[in-house]
Amino acid sequence: MMPRSKYLISTILVVVIFLSALPEVARYYVINKITQQGFDNVTIEDVDLNLFTGTLQIENVRVEVNNEEKLVIGLMRADYRWQGIFSGGIATELIEIQDTTLAVIEDDDGNFEVVIPIVANEQSPTGGQTQIEPEQTLAVPNLDVDLVRLANIDVNIQLKQFTGRYNIRQFTLTRVSTWHDYPAELTLDSRLNNTEISAKLTAQPLATTPSVQGDIDIKNIQYGDFQKLANIYLPYPIDTLQGMTDVELYLDGIRDKDNNLIFNFNGDLVSKKLHLSSKQLAVNLQNLSSNFDAKLQLLKDTTLVSGTLNSEIEDLTIVDEASDHLLIGFEHLTSTNLTITDELSVSVEQLGFSELSWFNSVVKQEQKQAQTQKSNNQAKVKSSNNLDTLIIDNAQLGNSFNRLTLDKIQLAGLQTSLQLNEQNELSWLQTINQVQARFFPTNQSLQTNQTEEINADTTITPTVEPVKINNKEDSNIEFVYGVSTVSLTSPAHINLIKTLKSQPHKIQLDIKKLALTELTNQLKPKESHFELHTTLNKHASISVEGSGYLTQSPIDLSLNGQIEDMSFVTLSPFIESFAGYQFTRGQFDHKFELQLHQNTIEMSNELQIRKLQVKDIDESKVVSTLPIPMAISVLEDNKGVIDIDIPVKGNLDDANVNVNSILQKSITQAVKKGSIGFLKYALQPYGAVFIAAEYLVDASNQIAFDDMTFTVNSAHLEVTQLDYANKLIAVLTKRDEIDLHLCGVSNKADKAELIIEYQGEQLDAQLAELAKQRAVSLKSYMSEQGITNKRLFLCKAKYQEDGTSGVTISMD
Known part of the structure; x- marks a missing residue:
C-alpha cells in the first residue's frame, strides 16, 4: 500500500505543481513571443488558466516600444468546453476582451501601424517589390463560440485623410460556428468621435443561402471629420465642411447559389446644417429628410443599383464666393x-420647389452695418429673382443620361429682374459666364495657366467629351429633351431694368397667362402651341398666340399679336440707341402677324401712333438714319395721330439682311410713303412726280418734288413759279420739321441763248451763274415770306445738258 500511496501522492503533487506553474509558463511564453516581434517592454499582470473549468484569463497586458505604449488590454478571457474536442471541434462558451487601447497610424510614406508596423509596398533586398506568394487555402478548424464580447475598446486613428477616436462600448456576437448552421446575432454600441454607431444584426453564414438582416443606426455623423477625405474626390478643394447626419437603416442581404450578393436597404436619412465653402462656392443646407428603399446586386460581371427615394430639403443656398451672388x-x-432602375434610368413622380431664388445679391454680415450707414438719396432699383412655386410632374431621364422627358412644368408667383447694360446685355449672362470661366476653363486657358496650376498643386479637371446618344432617330442630337406642357400663372412679374446716366429705368411685365405645349428637340418634333397675355407697367396690354417648331433650326413659326396703349416714354431708354432719338411723349397700338419659314421672314404691322414727340440725343450714339422728327411732322393728322402699315419681308440667310435692317428699311419706306401722301395733295398740281411708284423709295433717302421750271435764260419768278413757291411755303409753315434743298440748274436751251454773246470759259461761267441765281431767287422769295434761311439749303449750281431749266427741289 505504501508504495502505491506514495506514487499517487507524487502524481498529485506533480499535477498540482504543473497546474500551478502553467499560468506562469504561459505568461512567460506570451511575453517572449511578443518581445520577439520587436517590442522592448511587455508586461502581463496576471494569467489565470484553469484546465478543469476551461477558463483562460489574461489581465492588464501592456506593450511598449521606446517607452511608448502601443497596446493596452485590461482583460482577455476565454471559456471553453472540453467535450467539444470529442465531437471533432472546439467549443467555446465565451471569448471576451475588455478595456483595450490601440492605435492605427499612417506615416508620411503611406505605411500603416496597428500595434506592429505594416510597410506599404515592401521592397525586396534587390530593390524590386516583394513577390506575393500564391494564395493558399486556409484550414479553419471546426469552431463553435457561444458568445464573443468586446467592451471598452478604444482605437486611436491617425491617417493622412482622417483622424479620430473609435470606441467600442459594447460588442456581442452569439452562436458563431464554422461547422453548424446556427443563426448568429451581432449587437454593437460604439462611438466614432461624436458619431454614435449601433447595430443589431442576425445572420446565417452557413445556410444553403447565407443571409444577414437587421438594423444599423448611425447618429450625429459630423461632416467636418471627413473634410480631408472629401478633398480627394471633389474637383475643387474645400476650405470648410460642417454639418451632421443621422441614418437609420434596415439591411436584408443574401448570397444566392451563384455566389451573387443581393442586399436590400430601407430606412431614413436626416442631414442638418450643412455648410461647405471653397474659393469658388459656398453651399448651405438647413435640413434634408429622406426615406429610401434600395437594392444593391453584386454580380459576377457587374453591379446593379435600384431603388426609390422620397425626400424633403429645406433652405438650400449656393453662393458664388467671387461675386457674392446667390x-x-x-x-x-x-x-x-x-x-432608379437596374438599367440606371431615373424617374420622379413629382418635384416641387417653393420660394426658389437665383442670381440675387448676397449681403454678408460684415457689410450690413456699413450699408445701413450709406445715404439713401441716390435712386436705387432692387434686383430680385424669385419664384413662389415650381412643380415638375413625371420626369424621366434615360439610362445614358441623354434623354429627358417631362409631362408638365408649372410655375407660379414669378418675380424676376433682368438688368441690362447700355449695350442691352443681360447681367445674368455676365454672371453665368464668369462662373463658367472659373469652373470650366477653356483648353486655351488651361494650357496658359498649366504651369501655375501644377505648382500650386491644383487639380486640373480634364475636358470630358459629350456623350453621344445611341438612338438612330436622334443620332445627331447630343441631348434629347421633351416637355409636354409649360404654364406660368399669375401673379408673375418680370422687371426689365436699365440704368442710363446713373438713372434707373424699369419696365414691369405682369403676366396673366403663359402656356406652351410640346417643346422638344427631337429630329421629328411635334408642333408647339403658345399663348401669352400680359400687361406692361399696369397700362399697356400685350397678347400673342401662335404655333411652330421652336427648337428646330431654322425656326418655323407662325404667330399673331396685339399691343395696346404702349407708352413711348416707357420704351425710350431701351430703344434710344436704335432709334437715335429720345421719346419724350406718345403712345401706340400695334397689330402684327409674323411668319418665319426656312429663314424667311414675312410680317405685317399695323401701327397707330398718338401724340409723339422726340428730341435728339448724343449724335455719337445715333445708329438710325430714320428721319423721325420729319416723319412725325409729315405723317400725323390734326389730332396728332399717325396710322401706318409696315410690311417686313426678307431672307435671313443673306449676310447683309437681318430683322433690324429689314425693319429699318420698311419704316423708312412707310415714312416716305406717308410723307408723299401728304405732300402729293398739299402741292397739287406740282406734286405729279409722287404718283409714279418708282419715286416713292429713293436710295439717297430723299423725297424729290417736281422741278420749278424757269423761262429760258431767266432767273425771274413769274406767276407760275410764284404759285409753286407759295405751295412750298404753306407746307413749310404747317410742318416745322421739314427742310428743303434747292439746286439751281441750267441746260442746253439756256446755252443756245447765251452762246450768241459768250464763248468758252465765259459761257460756262454764265451758265453756272444763271443756275445759281435761279435757286437764290427762290430762296430769297421764300425768306421774304417768313421761312428762315436755316430751313432752306442751296446746292452747288450745275449745268446739265438734258436737265431742267430751273430749280430741283428735294427734302431729306
Whole structure:
C-alpha cells in the first residue's frame, strides 16, 4: 500500500505543481513571443488558466516600444468546453476582451501601424517589390463560440485623410460556428468621435443561402471629420465642411447559389446644417429628410443599383464666393417617388420647389452695418429673382443620361429682374459666364495657366467629351429633351431694368397667362402651341398666340399679336440707341402677324401712333438714319395721330439682311410713303412726280418734288413759279420739321441763248451763274415770306445738258 500511496501522492503533487506553474509558463511564453516581434517592454499582470473549468484569463497586458505604449488590454478571457474536442471541434462558451487601447497610424510614406508596423509596398533586398506568394487555402478548424464580447475598446486613428477616436462600448456576437448552421446575432454600441454607431444584426453564414438582416443606426455623423477625405474626390478643394447626419437603416442581404450578393436597404436619412465653402462656392443646407428603399446586386460581371427615394430639403443656398451672388436657392423641395432602375434610368413622380431664388445679391454680415450707414438719396432699383412655386410632374431621364422627358412644368408667383447694360446685355449672362470661366476653363486657358496650376498643386479637371446618344432617330442630337406642357400663372412679374446716366429705368411685365405645349428637340418634333397675355407697367396690354417648331433650326413659326396703349416714354431708354432719338411723349397700338419659314421672314404691322414727340440725343450714339422728327411732322393728322402699315419681308440667310435692317428699311419706306401722301395733295398740281411708284423709295433717302421750271435764260419768278413757291411755303409753315434743298440748274436751251454773246470759259461761267441765281431767287422769295434761311439749303449750281431749266427741289 505504501508504495502505491506514495506514487499517487507524487502524481498529485506533480499535477498540482504543473497546474500551478502553467499560468506562469504561459505568461512567460506570451511575453517572449511578443518581445520577439520587436517590442522592448511587455508586461502581463496576471494569467489565470484553469484546465478543469476551461477558463483562460489574461489581465492588464501592456506593450511598449521606446517607452511608448502601443497596446493596452485590461482583460482577455476565454471559456471553453472540453467535450467539444470529442465531437471533432472546439467549443467555446465565451471569448471576451475588455478595456483595450490601440492605435492605427499612417506615416508620411503611406505605411500603416496597428500595434506592429505594416510597410506599404515592401521592397525586396534587390530593390524590386516583394513577390506575393500564391494564395493558399486556409484550414479553419471546426469552431463553435457561444458568445464573443468586446467592451471598452478604444482605437486611436491617425491617417493622412482622417483622424479620430473609435470606441467600442459594447460588442456581442452569439452562436458563431464554422461547422453548424446556427443563426448568429451581432449587437454593437460604439462611438466614432461624436458619431454614435449601433447595430443589431442576425445572420446565417452557413445556410444553403447565407443571409444577414437587421438594423444599423448611425447618429450625429459630423461632416467636418471627413473634410480631408472629401478633398480627394471633389474637383475643387474645400476650405470648410460642417454639418451632421443621422441614418437609420434596415439591411436584408443574401448570397444566392451563384455566389451573387443581393442586399436590400430601407430606412431614413436626416442631414442638418450643412455648410461647405471653397474659393469658388459656398453651399448651405438647413435640413434634408429622406426615406429610401434600395437594392444593391453584386454580380459576377457587374453591379446593379435600384431603388426609390422620397425626400424633403429645406433652405438650400449656393453662393458664388467671387461675386457674392446667390446662384440658386430655395426654401423647400420635395421629391416624390424618385426611382432608379437596374438599367440606371431615373424617374420622379413629382418635384416641387417653393420660394426658389437665383442670381440675387448676397449681403454678408460684415457689410450690413456699413450699408445701413450709406445715404439713401441716390435712386436705387432692387434686383430680385424669385419664384413662389415650381412643380415638375413625371420626369424621366434615360439610362445614358441623354434623354429627358417631362409631362408638365408649372410655375407660379414669378418675380424676376433682368438688368441690362447700355449695350442691352443681360447681367445674368455676365454672371453665368464668369462662373463658367472659373469652373470650366477653356483648353486655351488651361494650357496658359498649366504651369501655375501644377505648382500650386491644383487639380486640373480634364475636358470630358459629350456623350453621344445611341438612338438612330436622334443620332445627331447630343441631348434629347421633351416637355409636354409649360404654364406660368399669375401673379408673375418680370422687371426689365436699365440704368442710363446713373438713372434707373424699369419696365414691369405682369403676366396673366403663359402656356406652351410640346417643346422638344427631337429630329421629328411635334408642333408647339403658345399663348401669352400680359400687361406692361399696369397700362399697356400685350397678347400673342401662335404655333411652330421652336427648337428646330431654322425656326418655323407662325404667330399673331396685339399691343395696346404702349407708352413711348416707357420704351425710350431701351430703344434710344436704335432709334437715335429720345421719346419724350406718345403712345401706340400695334397689330402684327409674323411668319418665319426656312429663314424667311414675312410680317405685317399695323401701327397707330398718338401724340409723339422726340428730341435728339448724343449724335455719337445715333445708329438710325430714320428721319423721325420729319416723319412725325409729315405723317400725323390734326389730332396728332399717325396710322401706318409696315410690311417686313426678307431672307435671313443673306449676310447683309437681318430683322433690324429689314425693319429699318420698311419704316423708312412707310415714312416716305406717308410723307408723299401728304405732300402729293398739299402741292397739287406740282406734286405729279409722287404718283409714279418708282419715286416713292429713293436710295439717297430723299423725297424729290417736281422741278420749278424757269423761262429760258431767266432767273425771274413769274406767276407760275410764284404759285409753286407759295405751295412750298404753306407746307413749310404747317410742318416745322421739314427742310428743303434747292439746286439751281441750267441746260442746253439756256446755252443756245447765251452762246450768241459768250464763248468758252465765259459761257460756262454764265451758265453756272444763271443756275445759281435761279435757286437764290427762290430762296430769297421764300425768306421774304417768313421761312428762315436755316430751313432752306442751296446746292452747288450745275449745268446739265438734258436737265431742267430751273430749280430741283428735294427734302431729306
